[in-house]
Amino acid sequence: MAFTKKFGIAAAALLGCVAFTTLSLRAQEGGSTETPKPERQSWSFAGPFGAFDQAQLQRGFQIYKEVCSNCHELHIPMRTLAEPGGPGFTEAQVKTLAATYTIHDGPNLQGEMFDRPGRPADYFPSPFPNPEAAAASLGAAPPDMSLLAKSIKYERGFPWFIFDALPIPGGMYQEVGPDMIYAILNGYTHPDDPNWNLYFPGHKIAMPKPLNDGQVQYTDGAPMTLHQYSKDVAAFLYWAAEPTMEQRKRVGIRVMIFLLVFAGLLYFTKKKIWADVAH
Ligand code: HEC
Known part of the structure; x- marks a missing residue:
């Protein structure tokens, strides 16, 4: 009897949850006609075992260099391109690449600023002297790209932000940024208006289809x-x-394995300690 009662309560609670989730999903769909949520793309670096695809990173760098860098700054040192876990350029390649940039440096011992060829330790130079100059010429300042993929976000809303955090299929979702960048680059759906973007909040974007x-x-x-x-x-x-x-993901996996082993050890220790106690 007690069992059926408990079962009944559990079932009711579960039904309640399902109904609540469905309702809030509905509400979300209703509200999404304005700016749709970016679709999730498949990324080699998603999930706890995710890793970057070197060839893809090299092609992505080419796109940045040939297209995006005309307007956007990327405030990272060029030598990062040769570090492990990245696009896998060789140090010689990065040296050659750095030398193609002109770096404004100084002052020298005479107190003068001067131009010199870039070195791997230099940061990628900015296409504009300052954000104001960029805004004056483009209508808005293009954001620095070094943190863009982490800072650009859209509201996932309830219940997604809960599922996104859980270690379930489709969970542990951390690729909101790249999904949003992909969506914006593919969101110029009014061919007559190069500044109309389906996914940009407000739809008017100062960046013409790049x-x-x-x-x-x-x-x-x-x-x-x-x-x-x-x-x-x-x-x-x-x-x-x-x-x-x-590196972060590798450490994460090791910590999880350690915690599992540790939990197992604790369990057997507990069994042993309480083995002789009558209960
Ligand atoms: C002609 C200059 C120009 C080029 C080239 C350009 N952008 Fe932009 N970008 C801008 C400007 C200006 C903004 C700011 C838009 C605004 O605030 O309305 C912007 C904004 C963005 C945003 C939105 C940022 C946010 O905060 O929502 C993304 C994403 C973006 N750019 C990615 C790129 C990528 C990727 C490339 C290369 C393929 C690129 N851009 C090339 C000028 C440019």
Whole structure:
């Protein structure tokens, strides 16, 4: 009897939860006609075992360099490109690349500023002297890209933010940033208005459509499509925002394994300690 009662309460609670979730999902759908939520893309770096695809990061860097860097700053040292867990450029490649940039340096012993070729320890130079100059020429200041993939967000809302945190299929969702970058690059759905974007809050974006099919020449055989370009550059920007992601995930797995083993040991210790106590 007691059992059926308990079962009844549990079932009612479960039903309540399901109803509540369905209702809030409905409410969310209703509210999403304005700015739709970006679709989730598949990323090689998603999930606890995720890792970057080196070739993809290299292509993403190419997109940044040939297209985005005309307007956006990327405030990271160039040598990061040769560090483990990244695009895997060699130090020699980065040295050659750095030398193609002109760095405004100084003052020298005569108190003068001077220009010199870049070195791997230099940061990528900014296309504008300051954000005001960028805003004056583009209508709005393009955000620095070094943290863009972490800072750009949209409201996931209830109940998603709960599921997103759980270790369930589709959970542990941390790729909101790259999904949003991909969505914006593919969100120019009014061909007559290059500043209308489906996913940008308010739909009016100061950035005119930056990428189109066939615009950038890939040399590794990857498709030269807007879809591929935007995935590659979003992946690259995710890496740029967290160049030590692979290391973090490896440590996370080790900690989980340790905790499991430790929990097992505690269980057997507890059994042993209480073995002789009558209960
Ligand atoms: C012609 C200059 C220009 C180019 C080229 C450009 N951007 Fe932008 N971008 C801007 C400006 C300006 C803004 C600010 C838009 C605003 O606030 O309305 C912006 C904003 C963005 C945003 C939205 C940021 C936010 O806070 O919501 C993303 C994402 C973005 N750019 C990605 C890129 C990527 C990726 C590339 C390269 C493929 C690129 N941009 C190339 C000028 C540019």
